[in-house]
Amino acid sequence: MQITVVGTGYVGLVTGTCLAQLGHQVTCLDVDHAKILALRAGKVPIFEPGLEPLVHGQQASGRLQFVDNYEDAVRRAEALFICVGTPSLPNGGADMSYVEAAARSIGEHLGPQYCVIINKSTVPIGSGDWVGMLVRQGITRAAALSAASPARVMAEAEGRDTPTPKAGAATLTTPGARPDFDVVSNPEFLREGSAVEDALNPDRIVIGADTERAVERMRALYAPLLRRNETLGRHVPFVVTDRASAEMVKYASNAFLATKISFINEIANICERVGADVTEVTRGIGLDDRIGRAFLNAGIGWGGSCFPKDLASLSHTGREYGYESRLLDAVVDVNDSQKLVVIRKLQERLKLVKGKTIALWGLAFKPGTDDMRDAPSLLIADRLSEMGAAVRAYDPEAMDAARRRGVRAELCKDPYDAAQDADAVILVTEWSEFAALDWPRLHAVMRRRLIVDGRNCLDRTLLLWQGFEYCGIGR
16 A cells, blocks of 8 residues: 655654555655655664664665655555644643644645545544545645646646646646545554554554545555464454544543553552552552553653643643543642652752762653653753752663753763762663662762662662662652
8 A cells, every 4th residue: 555654753753664564655754854864864863672674674675765745745645644743732732733734735735546644643632623624625725726827727728738737746637636535543552662563563453434435444554464463363453433532542541541650659659658668559459450550650750742741632622621630630740749759859868969969860751762752850850950969860872862952960871970979879760771780880989879769670679788778669
């Protein structure tokens, strides 16, 4: 199938590359010319395990190409994914300007064949109808421009046939013919750090569509993926519903996961006060099938781009329709305060933070990515700097991102360098390498051997035996 993916961020690049891996002919479109040049040269702009070799392999096969204009990407598409950003506005709503620009441009360049236009971006409920309207406006504008073109006007005045437009031009192939399309909601459930695995082995595929032909086109598009998983002995549910429900599935999924994290952090804070251990509590409640163990890891809360903006957008939608989502607002409040719980723990142990050297292990918002959007490390580094501490930091993958963001910390070459002469280390991101360090070496370079385990991922017994002070969350 001829597929076009608009946007080459985390979602668009992974989606397009994996669809090419499944055998489709994929064109990835981005209006950022420099990014497209880099991708053509084989330079992948994000860190995602397994993505770079997959991009190179599909480029070599000829099934994946990168372009920076709509004329080259849209006209022959049988399926077209919108994968552009929808960042938060100050009022909590989603900034839909990128989606709007993409939808209008798609309409102006659609070919005459039937095409499904797929909202992969996380968009507010009801956006499918709005995107359809914008595409139709683009089609009308393209038709008007085509009818009013100087070549057409002159040809009609002279009684000649209208010139055939060149390939890829934003005109209709046959006078009077209009592009035929449906808008589909197909939310993404990719986790940064395992996005390629999630794309090729999904838990489910959710399709929101209003017509049967749109559903059948989506079944054909995902047929190679479904067959691949069946061969591996995995059944992937193919969920078909209306567009609004499909859009809500994405928001509800992220809201529930964020709620589980804030819930266990609330429990952790009570555990500390009554002398319970949240890791034991989690072990006990996670065995209940109604609850489950996933996303019950107490720590310094969630970050990244998805949870904050999706909860804000869902709450904003509720307010638009006269409903105050008190639970969602509380989930955000708990998480915001949890990010700074490690500062309180430093103050309890060190008393004065001013003049102390504090090492941060981990800067990305989670392991397996270099993404620092809304990462807890940014707030922690800022607050420590404001309190007069010297902050040193290290992350296995996010050092370049940290430099670009101007994080308020001295960036170091490794965990030991970051901990040199430190009064305390705060583990911020649970990279696996931090759990397997040379502890005697670390003991030798630190001034005071205090470790604040912000993710409860280190071996407390081992660290105490090695002579460190250990401070976890909810323990």
